[in-house]
Amino acid sequence: MELVGEGGRLNAGALDGLPAQVARPGYDRDALGIGIVHLGLGAFARAHLAAVNDAALRAGAGLDWGICGVSLRHADTRDALAPQDGLYALALRDADGSGASRQRVGVIGCLLETLVAPEDPQVVLARIAAAGTRIVSITVTEKGYFHDPASGRLNLDHPDVVHDLANPESPCGVIGFVVHGLQRRRAMGLPPITVMSLDNLPANGHLLRALVLTFAARVDPALADWIASACAFPCSMVDRIVPRTTDVDRHEIAAALGVRDAWPVVAEPYLEWVVEDRFAAGRPDWTAGGARFVMDAAPFETLKLRMVNGAHSALAYLSVMAGWATVDEAMARPGMRRFLGALMGQEIEPTLPPLPGLDIEKYRQGLLQRFANPALRHQTRQIAMDGSQKLPQRLLGTVRDRLAADAPMPGLALAVAGWLLFLRGQDEAGRVYEVQDPLAEALAHRYEQAERAAEQAGEGPAAMLAWAGVMTGYEPVFGDLGQEPRFVRAVGAAAQLLRSLGVVGALAAMEPSRVD
Ligand code: CS2
Numbered sequence: 154m155e156l157v158g159e160g161g162r163l164n165a166g167a168l169d170g171l172p173a174q175v176a177r178p179g180y181d182r183d184a185l186g187i188g189i190v191h192l193g194l195g196a197f198a199r200a201h202l203a204a205v206n207d208a209a210l211r212a213g214a215g216l217d218w219g220i221c222g223v224s225l226r227h228a229d230t231r232d233a234l235a236p237q238d239g240l241y242a243l244a245l246r247d248a249d250g251s252g253a254s255r256q257r258v259g260v261i262g263c264l265l266e267t268l269v270a271p272e273d274p275q276v277v278l279a280r281i282a283a284a285g286t287r288i289v290s291i292t293v294t295e296k297g298y299f300h301d302p303a304s305g306r307l308n309l310d311h312p313d314v315v316h317d318l319a320n321p322e323s324p325c326g327v328i329g330f331v332v333h334g335l336q337r338r339r340a341m342g343l344p345p346i347t348v349m350s351l352d353n354l355p356a357n358g359h360l361l362r363a364l365v366l367t368f369a370a371r372v373d374p375a376l377a378d379w380i381a382s383a384c385a386f387p388c389s390m391v392d393r394i395v396p397r398t399t400d401v402d403r404h405e406i407a408a409a410l411g412v413r414d415a416w417p418v419v420a421e422p423y424l425e426w427v428v429e430d431r432f433a434a435g436r437p438d439w440t441a442g443g444a445r446f447v448m449d450a451a452p453f454e455t456l457k458l459r460m461v462n463g464a465h466s467a468l469a470y471l472s473v474m475a476g477w478a479t480v481d482e483a484m485a486r487p488g489m490r491r492f493l494g495a496l497m498g499q500e501i502e503p504t505l506p507p508l509p510g511l512d513i514e515k516y517r518q519g520l521l522q523r524f525a526n527p528a529l530r531h532q533t534r535q536i537a538m539d540g541s542q543k544l545p546q547r548l549l550g551t552v553r554d555r556l557a558a559d560a561p562m563p564g565l566a567l568a569v570a571g572w573l574l575f576l577r578g579q580d581e582a583g584r585v586y587e588v589q590d591p592l593a594e595a596l597a598h599r600y601e602q603a604e605r606a607a608e609q610a611g612e613g614p615a616a617m618l619a620w621a622g623v624m625t626g627y628e629p630v631f632g633d634l635g636q637e638p639r640f641v642r643a644v645g646a647a648a649q650l651l652r653s654l655g656v657v658g659a660l661a662a663m664e665p666s667r668v669d
Pocket residue numbers: 353391392393394395461462465466535536537543
């Protein structure tokens with residue numbers, strides 16, 4: 154998009170002329186070398202890892218920790234950032250005490266190189282196998298790992314996995330790049346490195362390691378042994394809400410910078426990064442940017458995935474169906490806020506592992522506040538994407554724990570039913586939308602089967618019970634949960650509530666049972 158009426162373009166030459174209130178790198182960019190190769194250069198990585206890394210560099214981390222960012226599919230990020238010398242603005246937005254939106258803008262400088270993998274996979278492999286590279290970090294979203302969401306196993310039939318096993322010189326997926334890149338390092342006699350997932354997956358480091366080893370064993374068992382014994386795969390919990398950047402954002406940020414930035418990112422001020430301190434070849438001190446190094450990230454991951462992401466997904470499906478476009482719009486509905494508060498307080502929190510020092514009440518209230526942030530305009534449709542890849546770790550682990558404790562789960566069931574009904578691709582007002590999900594086709598087929606089963610079962614609750622039985626029988630997402638009558642009944646009852654009363658009615662109907 155052309156931004157008219159502004160000054161020049163953001164680039165190295167423009168840094169000195171930026172308004173005083175815009176934070177800028179402040180370290181010697183010309184002296185910076187690449188130490189990190191990041192695969193999956195989306196908005197999240199640019200607002201999280203790169204922002205934290207930039208703060209570390211400003212605080213004096215070694216100048217060998219610059220980032221090479223790799224887009225695995227599209228050229229748009231490179232095309233926008235190359236003319237800007239890799240510079241882009243990060244706008245942190247929230248509301249002040251009176252509810253008015255405000256933003257703090259800073260320019261991130263640690264992205265030194267941007268590659269587009271499909272244009273030249275060799276260059277990416279060479280970067281991973283460069284002597285200076287010591288960390289390969291990854292944000293490719295849940296579906297980018299090519300695993301079966303319920304079991305966590307590598308899907309060896311996935312076309313990208315098949316392609317990458319057959320084409321070591323030109324991989325296209327993240328596992329292929331990592332394994333073939335590590336293979337080169339080993340062949341060149343270079344030291345092992347750290348491979349670090351920053352995606353919202355449970356035990357993301359362990360999961361990534363297992364996927365990489367499964368793939369590597371098919372390439373060369375000795376390579377798999379080397380990776381297993383010498384490379385590190387720390388787990389981490391990452392948290393920052395980063396909505397997709399819009400043209401309106403670009404205009405607002407250009408106004409703050411006085412120059413055009415074609416590829417800025419917008420995020421909330423809040424940031425968490427809890428990462429296991431297991432690195433094979435060193436790391437920057439990211440604490441300056443808000444990171445925490447721990448021995449075991451698991452309890453933090455469970456907390457975050459179940460509370461933040463579980464609540465986010467619950468909100469998203471119900472909101473898309475009700476026609477609420479943004480998260481803050483949904484949060485302004487008293488029914489939604491109360492529902493999420495109860496879902497967390499009564500159903501999710503009892504399943505969380507202990508975390509010494511955590512004030513869970515404060516965490517929950519803070520989270521509701523973050524969701525209500527009116528300055529983000531976070532689209533519920535964005536969060537609703539890829540539900541098949543998200544539900545297991547966000548909602549279904551909690552469901553399993555509730556079942557094991559023989560505890561009720563009406564809120565979790567409403568969230569799951571919300572997803573299942575969302576799969577119809579039509580909201581309550583009859584507006585049609587696309588269900589974006591790698592398993593969309595199979596899910597649509599399931600949905601038809603479930604509708605037929607419901608018709609055959611007659612009317613009302615019996616129909617929705619039959620419907621829920623078919624939907625929750627979808628094993629790639631639910632595993633064996635579909636065999637669990639208490640779960641199927643709860644989902645059937647919730648779906649019946651949503652079908653008969655709509656989202657607003659169902660949220661209201663949930664309330665009486667929620668008085669402690
Ligand atoms: C969201 C997350 O889009 C989604 O699925 O739930 O991206 C969420 O905003 C982040 O995980 C917050 O840390």
